[in-house]
Amino acid sequence: MKILVTGGAGFIGSAVIRHIIKNTSDSVINVDKLTYAGNLESLSEVSSDERYCFEQVDICDKKALEKVFSTHQPDAVMHLAAESHVDRSIDGPAAFIETNIVGTYTLLEVARGYWNQLDQVGKAAFRFHHISTDEVYGDLEGTDDLFTENTSYEPSSPYSASKASSDHLVRAWLRTYGLPTIVTNCSNNYGPYHxxxxxxxxxxxxxxxxxxxxxxxxxxxxxxxxxxxDHARALYKVVTEGQVGETYNIGGHNEKANIDVVKTICAILDELVPSASNPNFAAKGHPELDSRANPSIQQATGYASLITYVKDRPGHDVRYAIDAAKIEKELGWKPEETFDTGIRKTVEWYLRNENWWQRVLDGTYNFERLGNN
Structure with a gap:
């Protein structure tokens, strides 16, 4: 297969491309505008492979997209390009409307035009796989409720509202025009290159x-x-084996409160990089930022003493939880990593790959994005 991946220089997109190149015989066309979150260095492991190519294209640019489709003749599209940070969507929603809604519409139209000119075999084999988020469902009030593929949409932020809109567009292009689409909604991702x-x-x-x-x-x-x-494996399973018109929820079966995630990270760092040997570490809390700070955390030692409570995000959803039974039953996928194994792998990766994240923090990774590629 030739798979066109939008947003392939992003966090999840780069994981998908690495998975495909390393574990299959398929080819990948990476279409990415290279916004601030796009980093070609996340693809350094596979970028020299002859089955990989990169096209710096904005998904809102119809003519450029048409050229990509005409040149590469993809068998499938995996659409991951999106603005995805909730806080940024609150501060500036326009970019989210443009990329997530207008960009998805433009990509759908270009894909439809391309699909219409395929022969019958090509039409039957083509897939448009739209990758979305569980945030379109809003949040859950009960402690036992789960998002299913039939949960109604109640997005809370400009980001999740824009993704909900893109989901609806994808389903409408299937029903109205017959474009063979599949939708997946995933829970919070974490791991290397985030x-x-x-x-x-x-x-x-x-x-x-x-x-x-x-x-x-x-x-x-x-x-x-x-x-x-784990998510990358699931997405490839869906695009190659999923049924047209279906939605698949993809979750990790790892519900954790944010504060527990932070405490877990602190505990791993205390083990691997003891604060006493870290010259940057200051063993004190910061209760001045919020009078509600938990006294037990203020008294904590090690990295946990740095935990600081700040004003909550506007419209912050309380709980997300995915029911991923359908994808396991129908496609045989389930996560391989528990949270404990995955978070340890993630922390260890950041400790081993300081060069990658230092270049992100100081902006030098943006050299390609600034037109110097």
């Missing part, structure tokens, strides 16, 4: 630098954590 603004890498890097570890509100927001390489 952009440092996200919770887990932010906590790791702040701790190593002796900086406060900011936790929203009381830290009791619950998420289902999915190791990114």
């Amino acid at each position: 952009f440092p603004e996200k919770l887990i890498p932010l906590m790791v890097l702040n701790a190593l630098d002796g900086k406060p570890l900011p936790v929203y509100g009381d830290g009791m927001q619950i998420r289902d954590w999915l190791y990114v390489e």
Whole structure:
């Protein structure tokens, strides 16, 4: 197969490409605009492979997309390109509307035009796989409820609303035009090459630098954590074996409160990089930032003493939890990593790959994005 992956220089997209090149005989066309979150260095393991090629294209640019489809003749599309940071969507929603809604529409139209000119065999084999998020469902009130593929949409943030809109567009292009689409909705991903603004890498890097570890509100927001390489396996399984018109929820079976995630990271770092030997570490809390800080955490030792409670995010969802029974039953996928094994692998990766994240933090990874490629 030739698989066109949008957003392939991003966190999940790069994991998908690495999986395909390393574990299959398929070819990949990576289509990425290279916004701030796009990093071609995340693909250094596979970028020299003859089955991989890169096209720096904005998915909102119809003519450029048409050229990509015409040149490469893909057998499938895996659409991961998206603005995805909730805080950024609150501060500036316009980019999320443009990329996640208009970009998805443009990609659908180009894919439809391309699909229409295929022969019958090509049409029957073609797939448009749209990768989305569990955040489109809103949040769960009960402690035992789970998101299923039939859960109604109640997005809370500009980000999740834009992703919900893109999901609806994809399903409409199937029903109206017959374009063979599949949708997946995943829980919170974590793992190697995660952009440092996200919770887990932010906590790791702040701790190593002796900086406060900011936790929203009381830290009791619950998420289902999915190791990114498990997710990449699931996505490939869906695009190659999933049924047209179906939705598959992909989760890690790992519900954790944010504060427990942060404490776990601190404990692993205390073991691997003891704070006493870390010159950046300052063994003190920061209760001045929030009077509600938990006294037990203020009295903590090691990296946990850096935990700081800050004002909660507007409209912050309380709990997400995925029912991933359908994909396990119908496609035989289930996660290989537990949270304990996955989070340890993640922390160890950041400790081994300082060059990667230092280049992200100082901006030098952006050399390609700035037009110097």
